[in-house]
Amino acid sequence: MSEQKNLIEVCFSPVLFPYYQNDDSIVVVVDILRATTTICTAFHNCVKELIPVAGIEEAREYKKKGYIVAAERDGIILDFADIGNSPENFAPEIVKGKTVVYSTTNGTQAIEMASSCSKVAIGCFLNLDALSEWLTLQGKNIIILCAGWKNKFNLEDTVFSGALTEKLLNTGKFDTICDSALASADLWNIAKNDIINYMTKAAHRRRLKKMKLDHVIPYCFSLNRTNVIPIVSKNKIINISSDLII
């Protein structure tokens, strides 16, 4: 008899998550532009831990208590926050060894929504290989949860979901019967040879360009720059890989 394979599903919006949710699966939260890319950068730069908060008022309360607060909505830094949601805001001299409170338009809401599941990991192109290896060792079903844009489908999170799906299927330990996972893998295969060019059509890229934030795009789509595995543990995000350097 052949070995039982674990299943991969992709969920294109936090609003659809209740239809995919399975408390025993590992959920990989994805928000390529920019929350999960920024979280991986923060851990690569040795932040101690992140406290994700979905609401603005909660973030403000943490600021009053003296925490460093990173908070934005629609790409604009909130007036009380120390820094925004760009990977470059999380430089080592700012975050190394620190606890940082973190609130964004889409990403932290998706993390909060996933938190009822047994394990929640943070994925982006920067930690694709490391994450894939770690997921393969866990022996669990996987739900890749795209943060999307205000609950709508977006291309960048989908294409990453396809990259991760393909990598996991290639291990021989996983299978999928999920149409979203199959569509994501097909889109990744269209995009992968020139991903920056493919992404020129994505709505969120245009949004960032309008706000002059699009200089981070090449960084957000660069592969395997870190081995961090950020996971959600007791309402905080911590890194469970100590091997940071590639």
Added chain:
Amino acid sequence: MSEQKNLIEVCFSPVLFPYYQNDDSIVVVVDILRATTTICTAFHNCVKELIPVAGIEEAREYKKKGYIVAAERDGIILDFADIGNSPENFAPEIVKGKTVVYSTTNGTQAIEMASSCSKVAIGCFLNLDALSEWLTLQGKNIIILCAGWKNKFNLEDTVFSGALTEKLLNTGKFDTICDSALASADLWNIAKNDIINYMTKAAHRRRLKKMKLDHVIPYCFSLNRTNVIPIVSKNKIINISSDLII
């Protein structure tokens, strides 16, 4: 100044529809396997009108009043219904000139959800060209609403959405800045040269196969077999094209 183009959006699930909804847009409801394919077949075979009902009890009440009722859930004909949801159930000798009450797993729920918008049309591969020509004449923004499978994304509705998006964009009268529409068009371009083969991987095709209903697949993916334009009008579906024969 260039002419203002109308916009196309694609919504992958009824649950996401509130984030796309715009009461002035035309909504095209899509449920390729099988509701919207069956509806176009019924009008091609000269049904007078369809009464879509989302609930089982409502369908049962119509049966008591003497209507012909087509009703299924998860591919199985309900015990009180006259016929199911397969295109072949709507043969001319059964439906010609008749009013038929119609209730299905996904399709009629999507139609009900769309009904607050100004115009709701029924789309499938069978009426692709006719629908596209009619939509182009209306001068409105378009939302293509995929019925999906129990609120999840599905491949067959998405690939049709891509075919319709591509056809509308090719008229030069439409534009899109919607990531779902762009992704759908890319998937259609992967699938279109051998759509039956591409669809072998779709979850719902496997579901139909298990129920021995998969003989309708080639029909459901065949292009331009009718010129019917079924639209929703005062809680009924009627055909606004009288030119049925291709």
